Amino acid sequence: MEAKRRRQPRKLALLLIGILLGGVVSAQQSSLVIGLLLPGPKNDAGYNQSFYDAVMQVQRNVPGVRVIVAEYVTDAEAESTMETMIRQGAKLIFPCAFAFQYPALAVAARNPSVYFMHPGGWEVKPNFSNFFATTQLHFYIMGVAAGLMTKTNQIGFVAGMPLGYTLGNVNGFHLGARSVNPKVTTRLLFTFSWGDTTKEAAAAQALLNQGCDVITMHLDSPVAVIQTVEAAGAYTIGFMSPEARKYAPKGWITGLAFNWGDYFTESAKAVMNGTWRTGFIRRGLSEGFLQIAPFGSAVPESVRQKVLAVAEDYKAGRIDPFKGPIKDQKGVVRIPAGVVWGNEKMGDFDWLVEGIIGEPK
Amino acid sequence: MNWQFFGDLLSGTIMYGVPLLYMTLGAVIEQRAGMVNLGLEGIMLAGASTGFAMSVAAGNPWIGIGMAALAGALLNLIYAYLVVNRKASQLASGMTLMFLGSGISAVIGRPYVGAGIAGLARYQLPGLALVPWVTRTMFSYDLLVYLAVPSALFVWWLLFRTRYGLSLRAVGENPSAAFAAGRRIDLLKYSASIMCGLLGGIAGAHLSIALARTWTEGMTGGRGYIALALVIFSKWHPLKSIFGALLFGGAVTLQLQLQAKGAGISPFLLNMIPYVLTLAVLLIWSGARKYAAPGALGRIYSGED
Numbered sequence A: 001m002e003a004k005r006r007r008q009p010r011k012l013a014l015l016l017i018g019i020l021l022g023g024v025v026s027a028q029q030s031s032l033v034i035g036l037l038l039p040g041p042k043n044d045a046g047y048n049q050s051f052y053d054a055v056m057q058v059q060r061n062v063p064g065v066r067v068i069v070a071e072y073v074t075d076a077e078a079e080s081t082m083e084t085m086i087r088q089g090a091k092l093i094f095p096c097a098f099a100f101q102y103p104a105l106a107v108a109a110r111n112p113s114v115y116f117m118h119p120g121g122w123e124v125k126p127n128f129s130n131f132f133a134t135t136q137l138h139f140y141i142m143g144v145a146a147g148l149m150t151k152t153n154q155i156g157f158v159a160g161m162p163l164g165y166t167l168g169n170v171n172g173f174h175l176g177a178r179s180v181n182p183k184v185t186t187r188l189l190f191t192f193s194w195g196d197t198t199k200e201a202a203a204a205q206a207l208l209n210q211g212c213d214v215i216t217m218h219l220d221s222p223v224a225v226i227q228t229v230e231a232a233g234a235y236t237i238g239f240m241s242p243e244a245r246k247y248a249p250k251g252w253i254t255g256l257a258f259n260w261g262d263y264f265t266e267s268a269k270a271v272m273n274g275t276w277r278t279g280f281i282r283r284g285l286s287e288g289f290l291q292i293a294p295f296g297s298a299v300p301e302s303v304r305q306k307v308l309a310v311a312e313d314y315k316a317g318r319i320d321p322f323k324g325p326i327k328d329q330k331g332v333v334r335i336p337a338g339v340v341w342g343n344e345k346m347g348d349f350d351w352l353v354e355g356i357i358g359e360p361k
Numbered sequence B: 001m002n003w004q005f006f007g008d009l010l011s012g013t014i015m016y017g018v019p020l021l022y023m024t025l026g027a028v029i030e031q032r033a034g035m036v037n038l039g040l041e042g043i044m045l046a047g048a049s050t051g052f053a054m055s056v057a058a059g060n061p062w063i064g065i066g067m068a069a070l071a072g073a074l075l076n077l078i079y080a081y082l083v084v085n086r087k088a089s090q091l092a093s094g095m096t097l098m099f100l101g102s103g104i105s106a107v108i109g110r111p112y113v114g115a116g117i118a119g120l121a122r123y124q125l126p127g128l129a130l131v132p133w134v135t136r137t138m139f140s141y142d143l144l145v146y147l148a149v150p151s152a153l154f155v156w157w158l159l160f161r162t163r164y165g166l167s168l169r170a171v172g173e174n175p176s177a178a179f180a181a182g183r184r185i186d187l188l189k190y191s192a193s194i195m196c197g198l199l200g201g202i203a204g205a206h207l208s209i210a211l212a213r214t215w216t217e218g219m220t221g222g223r224g225y226i227a228l229a230l231v232i233f234s235k236w237h238p239l240k241s242i243f244g245a246l247l248f249g250g251a252v253t254l255q256l257q258l259q260a261k262g263a264g265i266s267p268f269l270l271n272m273i274p275y276v277l278t279l280a281v282l283l284i285w286s287g288a289r290k291y292a293a294p295g296a297l298g299r300i301y302s303g304e305d
Helices: A008-025 A047-061 A075-087 A098-110 A135-149 A164-180 A197-209 A223-231 A242-247 A261-273 A301-315 B003-032 B040-058 B061-085 B090-112 B148-160 B163-173 B175-180 B185-211 B223-233 B238-261 B267-285
Strands: A032-037 A065-070 A090-095 A115-119 A128-133 A154-159 A185-190 A214-218 A235-240 A252-258 A280-283 A290-292 A333-335
Touching (some): A032 A075, A047 A252, A090 A098, A098 A128, A135 A154, A135 A164, A197 A223, A214 A223, B040 B185, B163 B175
Parallel strands (some): A090 A115, A115 A128, A154 A214, A214 A235, A235 A252
C-alpha cells in the first residue's frame, strides 16, 4: 500500500504536466494519438523499456502519429490516466501492466471508439485486444546458449514471483540447456518481489556462490542481477529489452528480447485505416514478437551458430521444447511421450522440470 | 551443509547487514536524544538516489556517498526543526519525512534510472585466500563494510565515553534535568538528528552504489522500518546493533542461500524470524528498567518556565 501511496504526488504532477502539454500540442494536426501507460520507468532496460521503445518506433515511422507516455502509473490511477489521454485525443491505448487489464476494460466500455491493446491478459472485447509473446517456448533457445557456455554445469535463474508463466520460462530455459549439455543443473531463486533490487543482487550473489556461471532472470529490470554477475566475472543472459547488454560488456551472452515495434506500427496503421480488429494474440520469434539479442564478445562463433540453428529449427517447427516425455523434480511424468504442452497452457505450470533446484511455489 | 555454505552465509550476512547497521546507528543516536523518527525510510531513499545520481554525474562513487550523507542530514534537519522548534508531534513529523523523502528521491533519481556505475572497489580480507573453502567472491568487501564496526565503536564511544554523549543521553532521559544542568537541549537534539541523517544517507547510498548498483524507486524496500525495529532489538545500544543488523541481514541471505541449495524451507518463514525475535525482546525485556527506552523518548520538550 505504502509503495503505491507515496507515488501519488508525483503521479498527479505528471498528469498535470501531461494535460498542459496536451493543451499545447493538440493545437497541431495529427491523425492518431497513441497513449502508453507504464507501471515503471521507461528506461529500465527491461519490461517498461520494451513497450516505450516500441511506441517511439511507431512515432518515428508513421507520419501523423503522436504518443503520450505516462510512467509510474499505479493500478488505482490507471483509469483516470486513460481518461485523460482520451480527452487529449488518444484513439489507441496500450495499458502495459498486467493489473491494468480491468481498469482498461472499464474505460473501453465507456469509450467504444477508442482501441485498447493489453499485454498478457485474457479479456477480449470488440475494441479491446490482448497480445503477448510466448517467452516460455523461446527460453529454450536461451537455455541452449547457457548450456553451451557454462563451464561449471551450474546455471542460475533469478525470478520475482512463482507465477505459472515464470515457471514456464525456467522450465524452457532448463530444457534447452539440457538438450545440449545433459550434465546441467539449473538453480532457481525467487526474490518474492518484482523490484527489490538489493535482494536481486543478493540472489545473484547466492547463485554465484553455488557455482553458477551463467545467470538469467525474470524481473522488472535486469540491471542489478547483470551488474552483480558482471562484477564476479560470470556470464548473463538477458530478458525483455536487448538494451540490457550495455551493463555486461564482458559477460553478456545473448538475451530474449521483446520486439513490439513492428506489431505496434501495424496496429497503429490499422487504426488509422479503420481496419483494426480485436483478438487474442500470442506470437513468438517467427512472427517478430521476440528477437534474439546480439551476442556478446565472449561468445565463440560455434556457439552463435548452434544457437541460431536451434532458433531456425524452432521457427521451422522441427523442435517443440515442451514435447513429452518430460518429468518433474520428483520424477513424475508430467508431459507423456508424444504429447505437447500447448501454447494456451504456458501459464499453467505449477511444477519444475527434473534437474532444476528450487521450489515451484 | 558444509564450510562453504557457512562461509557464503557469513559473507552475505555481512554484506547485507551493513546498510542496516549504518541506519540503526543513526537511529540509536537520535532516539538516545529522545526522538523517534519514523522517517528513516525517507532518509535512506534520499541517500540512495542522491548517492547514485552523484556517482553517475561525478563519475566517482565516493563523491556520491558524501553527497548522500549530506542529503540525509539536510532532510533530517526538517524533522529536527519540526520537533525541536515547532514542537510538532514526532510521529506525524516522521511520517511526513518518509513521504517527503520518497518523493524527493524519485525526482532526484529519475534522470538516472538505468544508468550504469562501476560501484565501490572491493578488497578481500588479507590472508583469507589461504583458507581452502574461501572462494573468490567471498569476504570481498568495499570500504564501507570495513568501516561499519569501527563506526559502531565510535558511536558507542561518543554516547558513553564523552561529555557530549552524556548530555545527549540526559536530554533523552530527562530534558528538564539536562536543562537545569545548563545543556542546550535544542542544539543537542539538532546534532543527533544531523548524525542520524548522515548515517542514514550513507546506508541508502550503500544499497544503491555498492549492492544493487542501480536506482529504482522505493528500492530501500522497508529497510528504514527494519532499522527502527533493530533499535529496539539492540536495546538502544550501538554495539548490540551490530548483532541485530547481522541477524536481520543474515535472514535475507539465509533465505536465498537455502533456496539456491534447494532446501525446501519457506522463505517467508525465514523472513519473519527477525521480527519474531524483536517481538520476543519486547516481551522479555520491556518491563525491566535497565533495558527500557530512553525516559523522554517521543515526548516533546516544551521548555522550562
